[in-house]
């Protein structure tokens with residue numbers, strides 16, 4: 375996926391309307407970023423969730439995005455949503471499922487290519503263990519139901535069931 379990311383130039387860190395949303399943050403993630411950066415001005419609340427701010431003054435890019443290198447300066451403490459993207463955990467029929475956000479150019483290819491879908495499925499299965507170890511069940515639930523109200527704007531492709539049990 376590295377090739378696609380280089381070509382796309384990090385659209386997932388640039389929140390143009392209809393492309394992506396500010397990343398959700400858990401309290402633990404806020405603490406980790408505070409510790410790393412010494413900043414306390416990077417988050418706000420949206421519909422009961424903590425979310426990352428953009429740069430403001432007409433600049434919709436993530437507050438942390440390095441504009442010249444297009445790299446993430448908080449990479450080791452980036453939120454779960456950033457770490458998983460374009461994979462995402464969603465609630466579907468009372469179960470957690472792994473889905474792909476089709477706004478990502480790399481993920482879009484999976485619609486027509488079964489081989490790419492299998493690669494993402496392998497990735498999702500590995501990430502199950504990472505997510506279950508790193509996040510408490512409440513955070514996973516919050517993450518899985520985050521931005522459901524915008525699901526008509528952002529299309530997802532279901533990949534596989536998650537093994538995480540809430």
Ligand code: SF4
Pocket residue numbers: 378379380382383384385386387459460477478479480481
């Ligand atoms: S939107 Fe997709 S292809 Fe573009 S940088 Fe993000 S993960 Fe990579």
Ligand code: SF4
Pocket residue numbers: 386387388397436437438439440445446447448449452453456
């Ligand atoms: S925290 Fe990092 S990876 Fe996440 S949107 Fe901001 S710059 Fe991108």
